[in-house]
Amino acid sequence: MNSPIHSPLTNHLIDSLPHRDRVSVLADCETVDLAFGKVISEPGDQIQHAYFPLDSFISLITNLSDTERLEVAMVGSEGMLGIPLILGLDESPLLALVQGEGTALRMPVAVFGRHLEQSSALQALLNRYLYVLMHQLTRVAACTHFHQVEARLARWLLMTQDRAHSDQLHLTHEFLAMMLGVRRAGITLAAMALQSRGLIRYHRGDITVLDREGLIEASCGCYSFDRGLYRRIITEADVP
Structure with missing residues (x-):
């Protein structure tokens, strides 16, 4: 794939849901504007919302000190911000910083939890996304050291x-x-x-x-690896 993954004003995770689940999720989302440089959450903050970026994107950054920061993941229209919620946790482990201004769909934590309980398709899809993100995080660690x-x-x-x-x-x-x-x-x-x-x-x-x-x-092979992993686990997967 040589073109960007998705077109603007869509979120691939939501688009990948069966029609009934997708309509239900969208009904409980609000569209919000995310300004460049906005801090959505700090490490240790209580998560208030799940975000599904449309044409915005968010950097996930680990802080070792005031002068030592490293981006470990990026979330755009291919994913969601609020992964700990899938595990039943509401604490942010990383700094979430808006890197690209634009819009996102936002859902309150309590409402998101109800959708997870009621939609096996949403649960299965987000579990797959969690797997992809975990794989990418380990890849970033190796990439930063060796490349x-x-x-x-x-x-x-x-x-x-x-x-x-x-x-x-x-x-x-x-x-x-x-x-x-x-x-x-x-x-x-x-x-x-x-x-x-x-x-x-x-x-x-x-x-x-x-x-x-x-x-x-x-680029190093990590870029193509990440794209291929996402395509195999998310895009080409049969969501139940």
Whole structure:
């Protein structure tokens, strides 16, 4: 798959439900606007809502200290924010930060819990999504340790492009450095390398993806692995 996973203003998890379950879930959701930089929850916060992004996307960040942060997952129209709720927990384990402004569907925790109890299809689908997310989290740990910054940056830009549904991205070096857990100088060198190969154009925080196929080749295999895993476990799965 060479194009972004989903079109704007849809959420693939909700769209994957049987018609009756989908209608029921949508009836209890409200559409909210998420502004860039909004903190939805801090580690240890009580979760108030489940979010299903439409054309917005959210970074899940682990904090080791005020200066040591690393993005460990990204949630867009392919997923949901509030995974602990599937396990019967309402505590946020990570910082949830809006990285791409836009809209999302939001459902109160109590209502979400009732839907989980009443819909075996929703439970089965979200269990599959939890499996995918767990696999991706372990992959991020290995990727951060073993893969070069240039390949990781290419992967991260592709992930962002998929969720932004656009070739135009606005990402400063400071923000990218925080997301990838490297120094700003490392991001500068990696971005220059990708630009010199004609894969992106970068100027003052504005990044344009010029060659998506080339960017996929430049990225580590983790990007294609994640896409393939999601497709196999979620997109091609038969939800009961």
